Amino acid sequence: MNESLPTAPKANRKERKSKNPNALSGPANFLVNGFFWIYSAACVLPLLLVIIVSFTDENSILRNGYSFLPSHMTTFAYEFLFKDWHQLVHSFEISLFVTVVGTIISLFVMALYAYPISRPDFPHRNFFSFFMFFTMLFNGGLVPWYLVYTRMLHLKDNIWVLIIPLLVSAFFIMIMRTFFANTIPGALIESAKIDGAGEFRTFLQIVLPLSLPVLATVALFQTLGYWNDWFLSMIFISMPDGTHLQNVNLQYLMYKTMLDIQFLTSNPTALAAIAAAGGNVSIPQESVRMAMAVVGIGPIAFAYPFFQKYFIQGLTVGAVKG
Structure with a gap:
């Protein structure tokens, strides 16, 4: 029994050493990743909207404005x-x-x-x-x-x-x-x-x-x-x-x-x-x-x-x- 006592502090020290001091907690990591997902979407979605509008019928644009889901698509602009x-x-x-x-x-x-x-x-x-x-x-x-x-x-x-x-x-x-x-x-x-x-x-x-x-x-x-x-x-x-x-x-x-x-x-x-x-x-x-x-x-x-x-x-x- 006496020989097994010193092993516990050694295990705790190994756990502390293996833990990355710069690692983020679970909630912080979720917030950071969520922010960059939103930021990436804010950069990509306008470009996607430009491509979709270029294939949208002109009358549909005048009636409904710009939309990611246009009612009528056409290649007339091209x-x-x-x-x-x-x-x-x-x-x-x-x-x-x-x-x-x-x-x-x-x-x-x-x-x-x-x-x-x-x-x-x-x-x-x-x-x-x-x-x-x-x-x-x-x-x-x-x-x-x-x-x-x-x-x-x-x-x-x-x-x-x-x-x-x-x-x-x-x-x-x-x-x-x-x-x-x-x-x-x-x-x-x-x-x-x-x-x-x-x-x-x-x-x-x-x-x-x-x-x-x-x-x-x-x-x-x-x-x-x-x-x-x-x-x-x-x-x-x-x-x-x-x-x-x-x-x-x-x-x-x-x-x-x-x-x-x-x-x-x-x-x-x-x-x-x-x-x-x-x-x-x-x-x-x-x-x-x-x-x-x-x-x-x-x-x-x-x-x-x-x-x-x-x-x-x-x-x-x-x-x-x-």
Whole structure:
């Protein structure tokens, strides 16, 4: 009997050691999971509603409003949107080219700028850092900016005018500089020098492979910026005479289509002229707006999973690590 007495305190100590001090109690764990379920639903349900409304009959929307369970569903909005499918496909190709090529080139250019100013042995790092930071506070204005691209660079109606203005972002350069300075060990660069590697080879074969988190984060934001941009098409791409496809991206095409629909639906004279000419005056407004949103966000929604692996790590650049 005396030999069995010390075993009880040992068992209690083992139970205390095995218990995780950061573990949540049952009710707390239920509340946390419930909160995130509700938050996730609040993010997903609006997107689901947009998709459902895009397949809802226009008259049903006017009678009952937006609904997750519409009384009548139809594909008329997509049929209306894809009537001019040649222009839609052409604008999609332009958006895809601008997004892919612009993101790749901008990443390379910004990394080439951020890496030298992150090196403490670069003698002009403070000047170039201030030069980049200064552009975050002041700019030359819209008119000089427009004249530079149209009169000096002669890029009006050129597809590269949709890429070059968004190539460099001072904010992203500062993020890259912070990552290079805090994450890339100086001893690693010194050892590469000792082994005979030049600056460009060190940058390509050592620095960039170690910088995938920040590169993926910046690439995601640049991809969203290029894909969602419509302002550059409006400013620099002039409208043809109707015999050629418009060299505008998908977002501006959607924006212009929506403006045309709003003009026709709010102008009785235009509707009467269309009807007199034998045209179709049945123009969906709410459903086609949602169909445009689905067409516009559909492709870019598939880009996030490719960046998700590095996205969270890249967002914590410069944070205090435990």
